[in-house]
Amino acid sequence: MEKSQALSIFGISESADQEAIFNAIEEKLFALKNEVLQKYMVPTLITKKVNAMQDSILAEFILLGGNVPVGNEIQHWSSSPPDRIAMISQYEEQISHLKLETMNSRTFHQLHKVMRALILTQEYYMVLFRMLFNEFSEALPEEVNTREMIDTGKLLLTLRAGQLDERSVWDIEKEIARIEKIQKLG
Numbered sequence: 001m002e003k004s005q006a007l008s009i010f011g012i013s014e015s016a017d018q019e020a021i022f023n024a025i026e027e028k029l030f031a032l033k034n035e036v037l038q039k040y041m042v043p044t045l046i047t048k049k050v051n052a053m054q055d056s057i058l059a060e061f062i063l064l065g066g067n068v069p070v071g072n073e074i075q076h077w078s079s080s081p082p083d084r085i086a087m088i089s090q091y092e093e094q095i096s097h098l099k100l101e102t103m104n105s106r107t108f109h110q111l112h113k114v115m116r117a118l119i120l121t122q123e124y125y126m127v128l129f130r131m132l133f134n135e136f137s138e139a140l141p142e143e144v145n146t147r148e149m150i151d152t153g154k155l156l157l158t159l160r161a162g163q164l165d166e167r168s169v170w171d172i173e174k175e176i177a178r179i180e181k182i183q184k185l186g
Helices: 003-009 018-038 043-052 054-063 084-104 108-132 152-161 166-185
Strands: none
Touching: 003 054, 018 043, 018 054, 018 084, 018 108, 043 054, 043 108, 043 166, 054 108, 084 108, 084 152, 108 166, 152 166
16 A cells, blocks of 8 residues: 555545644544444444454554554453353453443554454354343344344343343343344344
8 A cells, every 4th residue: 555545545635744644543543433332333344344444554554654553462252151140241341341442442453453352242242142041032033123232231130130021031032033133144
């Protein structure tokens, strides 16, 4: 990639100084971080975002003269929770960790690693959810929006209380159907 192409990716003019370049990169990174934090995205949509970031990562590297911090390695969720409560609790912890890592990402390269971890987390969550809630039937697919994920915090409180009401059961059934739809997309 030529420097002119890198400048074009961030909408920067050829005459821009290093501070303007840095600010333009930071602005685009901030916008992407906000999008990741404010929208729940299914793994296939996050993957599309990750693939689209490739040019930004290379352009950032070129424009910053190769002086791009790579950041820490991202902790992946891979434990085998013994039950539903542990699974939802571990999921909540991992999502909180990844949101913090997203906020702290200072480069597209760092954010790229966090988003890949988010994909793996969502995929692992979906497998575990279907395994641990397998006795529930799934809702009708037309009643399910793939972006409307169950409120896992609320579900965790309900599970800890040991009282699944009709609403909770319906939410679980919708989540199973949502996961089924997402897995068919991938």
